[in-house]
Amino acid sequence: MTPPPTGTRLAVWGDPIAHSRSPQLHGAAYAVLGLDWTYERRRVDAREFDAALAELGPQWRGLSVTMPLKERAFSASPTRDRRAELTGAVNTLVLGDEDGPRGFNTDVGGIVGAFGDRGVERVEAARVIGAGSTASSAVVALQEMGARQIEVVARRPDRAATLVHLGDALGTRVSIHPLSGTVGRPVDVTVATLPSGTELPGSFADVLAEGGGALLDAAYAPWPSHLGTAWERRGGAPISGVEMLLHQALLQVRIFVTGDVEAPLPDEPLALAAMRAALMGD
Known part of the structure; x- marks a missing residue:
């Protein structure tokens, strides 16, 4: 297992970003897990991405990345998981490593998980x-x-x-x-x-x-x-992208908590239920 990152701040970046439900999803999971972490949203476009990433200090644990930044996040990651390498897209960045950010693609798992629920x-x-x-x-x-x-x-x-x-x-x-x-x-x-x-x-x-x-x-x-x-x-009965969002976010939480997308969370069923309830109540 890869050691988890340090820091307690997280955020989702993209443009547009005001509609993002990621803060509710992640906040619900960290509350269940007893983690006093902050998760924000910030509008960042492709031109701003590299400079904004370079400004982040040691208090930052990682980022969720949405459009139009997935290709830029891929380029910014010296190491990437297999799904990111195959797709050329990174939607999750782990910060704090000496060698630079680690990139992951959790959209693939989000699609698999959403279909699996049905x-x-x-x-x-x-x-x-x-x-x-x-x-x-x-x-x-x-x-x-x-x-x-x-x-x-x-x-x-x-x-x-x-x-x-x-x-x-x-x-x-x-x-x-x-x-x-x-x-x-x-x-x-x-x-x-x-x-x-x-x-x-x-x-x-x-x-x-x-x-x-x-x-x-x-x-x-x-x-x-x-x-x-x-x-x-x-x-x-079509499956909404909300289900994909839910399952890809669960994998992001795994990464931010454990450093390993394959490592289940402590009390993962409770965390997933809390995330689903946060979506339904939004």
């Missing part, structure tokens, strides 16, 4: 909507769940080429389709990674919902999303 643990074929950094996390998560074929539906298919290469590295076939017209064969699950509030052209949301399996939409405000509504029209 009893979906193994898949054969899957679909990802979008081609950004969260789509990379989705491809890795789906491969870990057993997917051998992943169809990526993207507004700009040229941007999705990196996902094909990622699939090759993982031994999973990734194919690309434009965000219009038709899609491939039915799939077990769909992961949507489009920005909150995105509406798809015409009836394409219904095309995706038909044969789209269980939906996890990384967006959660407003909810239900445009895609989520299409799934509901067919009697589905």
